[in-house]
Amino acid sequence: MAAWGFALIQSLLYLALAPLLVGWVHKVKARLQNRRGAPIWQPYRDLYKLFAKEARMAHTASLLFRAAPYIVFVATWLAAAAIPLLSTDLPTAAMADVIVIAGLLGLARFFLALAGMDVGTAFGGMGASREMFVSALAEPAMLMAVFTLAMTAHSTNLASVVEYQLLGEPFLRPSYLFALAALVLVAIAETGRIPVDNPSTHLELTMIHEAMILEYSGRHLALMEWAAQLKLLLYAALLVNVFLPWGIAQSIRPDMLGMAFVLLVVKLALLGVALAVSETVLAKMRLFRVPAFLNLALLLALLGLMSHVILEVGS
Amino acid sequence: MNMALLSLLQQLIIVLAAAVMFSSFVLLGQVRLVAAIHAFAWQGFLVAMVTALVAASDGHGHLYFSAILTLGLKALLIPWMLHRQVRRLELDRHRESLSHPALVIMAALGLVIFSYWLVLPLVQAEMQFTRNIVAVSLAVVLIGLLMMVVRTQAVAQVLGFMSMENGLFLAAVSATAGMPLVVELGVAFDVLVAMVLFGVFFFQIREGIDSLDVDRMNRLTERTGDEP
Numbered sequence: 001m002a003a004w005g006f007a008l009i010q011s012l013l014y015l016a017l018a019p020l021l022v023g024w025v026h027k028v029k030a031r032l033q034n035r036r037g038a039p040i041w042q043p044y045r046d047l048y049k050l051f052a053k054e055a056r057m058a059h060t061a062s063l064l065f066r067a068a069p070y071i072v073f074v075a076t077w078l079a080a081a082a083i084p085l086l087s088t089d090l091p092t093a094a095m096a097d098v099i100v101i102a103g104l105l106g107l108a109r110f111f112l113a114l115a116g117m118d119v120g121t122a123f124g125g126m127g128a129s130r131e132m133f134v135s136a137l138a139e140p141a142m143l144m145a146v147f148t149l150a151m152t153a154h155s156t157n158l159a160s161v162v163e164y165q166l167l168g169e170p171f172l173r174p175s176y177l178f179a180l181a182a183l184v185l186v187a188i189a190e191t192g193r194i195p196v197d198n199p200s201t202h203l204e205l206t207m208i209h210e211a212m213i214l215e216y217s218g219r220h221l222a223l224m225e226w227a228a229q230l231k232l233l234l235y236a237a238l239l240v241n242v243f244l245p246w247g248i249a250q251s252i253r254p255d256m257l258g259m260a261f262v263l264l265v266v267k268l269a270l271l272g273v274a275l276a277v278s279e280t281v282l283a284k285m286r287l288f289r290v291p292a293f294l295n296l297a298l299l300l301a302l303l304g305l306m307s308h309v310i311l312e313v314g315s
Numbered sequence: 316m317n318m319a320l321l322s323l324l325q326q327l328i329i330v331l332a333a334a335v336m337f338s339s340f341v342l343l344g345q346v347r348l349v350a351a352i353h354a355f356a357w358q359g360f361l362v363a364m365v366t367a368l369v370a371a372s373d374g375h376g377h378l379y380f381s382a383i384l385t386l387g388l389k390a391l392l393i394p395w396m397l398h399r400q401v402r403r404l405e406l407d408r409h410r411e412s413l414s415h416p417a418l419v420i421m422a423a424l425g426l427v428i429f430s431y432w433l434v435l436p437l438v439q440a441e442m443q444f445t446r447n448i449v450a451v452s453l454a455v456v457l458i459g460l461l462m463m464v465v466r467t468q469a470v471a472q473v474l475g476f477m478s479m480e481n482g483l484f485l486a487a488v489s490a491t492a493g494m495p496l497v498v499e500l501g502v503a504f505d506v507l508v509a510m511v512l513f514g515v516f517f518f519q520i521r522e523g524i525d526s527l528d529v530d531r532m533n534r535l536t537e538r539t540g541d542e543p
Contacts, residue, residue: 171321171326172323172326172327172329172330173326173330174329174330174332174333174334175333177330177333178333178337291417292416295416295417295420299340299420299424300337302424303333303336303337303340303424303427306424306427306428306431307333307336309431310427310431310447310450310451311329311332311333311447311448311451312329
């Protein structure tokens with residue numbers, strides 16, 4: 001029972017931390033551009049403001065348009081709940097392995113794209129088709145990268161992958177390095193960060209994610225935005241906890257959890273700085289360069305699989 | 316093989332061998348000539364690092380000399396010569412258009428699997444950890460060959476040829492702890508002479524067909540006027 005209670009607390013922690021990570025990235029980016037920037041808790045204020053506002057609908061909107069924000073939010077939240085954040089002793093992680101997580105994210109994306117097309121505006125359809133175009137290329141790369149880890153740990157369960165990493169002393173594994181590079185590229189594409197999509201503009205020619213949620217307002221928009229922030233934290237937690245798991249608690253003891261929380265915040269803050277720096281130095285690429293970018297991710301993931309077979313187990 | 320049984324140095328060798336394989340892919344997929352030359356220089360640097368680390372972990376003193384030779388020749392001198400020639404031929408802004416980039420990369424991945432399959436009996440016979448790197452070096456040789464097949468630009472083909480030589484050198488280092496010094500010096504000298512000859516050929520081809528696109532050499536007659 002204690003484990004389930006902890007799983008609930010951890011999934012609530014995901015909800016609480018997600019806007020903070022986005023606020024932190026915005027703040028660091030603003031400092032890098034010599035601006036003072038909005039305070040770090042600005043995303044919370046935005047969400048609060050949007051929840052208080054009235055939700056308006058287009059006349060052509062169907063029931064699906066109304067339901068989509070809830071489905072997207074819940075699916076993303078469920079996927080996040082199965083990824084170890086503070087402790088690997090997690091009943092939700094034992095229930096849902098990484099293929100289920102990819103499936104839940106796929107479900108969220110499906111409804112997001114449907115909602116984008118539902119109202120029938122040109123931008124919504126364009127954004128939906130672009131989102132599908134990017135994710136169709138990103139998903140195989142993500143699965144391949146995760147399978148590389150699964151082959152090393154002999155399990156597709158993320159908690160066991162993390163525990164396998166913590167077993168014994170750390171090794172230099174070429175397959176992990178390739179998988180890390182592939183997952184970073186996939187995470188950038190999936191969360192719509194700069195070389196692929198720019199989250200902070202509404203420029204009609206380049207937007208992908210923003211184009212789909214253009215028709216939403218009020219609490220629906222708040223849920224969509226919160227789901228996007230949650231997805232960023234989900235990928236950040238995946239990268240941080242799978243590749244740098246040291247410090248994560250392996251059982252639910254208050255002292256270990258406190259230590260894990262402090263280390264997690266430090267790791268996420270460093271990852272946020274890295275993201276902000278890369279977004280400041282890189283320029284957004286043309287949409288038709290994105291397949292080359294994601295092909296690189298797929299190549300890295302496949303090389304990770306191969307170097308696992310050839311260099312790590314072959315003999 | 317159990318990674319836990321290897322020392323940190325040996326793990327580093329394996330990681331660097333994987334990086335050599337990746338650099339081969341970068342070389343294959345790179346359409347800008349100058350960037351491809353840089354990728355080739357990095358590959359030479361990584362091969363030299365692997366050689367030096369094998370020397371350090373196995374205690375073969377003469378491999379240090381090979382490592383320095385590789386570093387000087389493959390990572391510095393040959394890339395510098397190629398860079399100078401490309402600048403003199405005014406090709407530094409040149410972009411080649413690959414016809415099917417994704418397909419070529421997939422073919423190269425197939426070659427990696429093929430070379431692993433070829434090396435499998437060898438790997439089972441011996442338990443030394445560097446045997447696994449033989450598969451990687453064979454893959455580098457085959458990818459160099461593939462690069463010479465799919466590229467039409469003469470400089471890119473030379474890069475493919477030189478990366479084949481990198482693969483052979485890596486195989487020699489990982490399988491037999493390096494060739495005798497005399498052989499190695501001979502090979503290095505051969506590569507250098509080949510590079511000088513290639514340089515002469517670049518200018519000859521350029522004089523003859525006014526381009527370095529060797530596909531044009533297949534034509535028997537020279538059409539005039541409609542050439543791009």
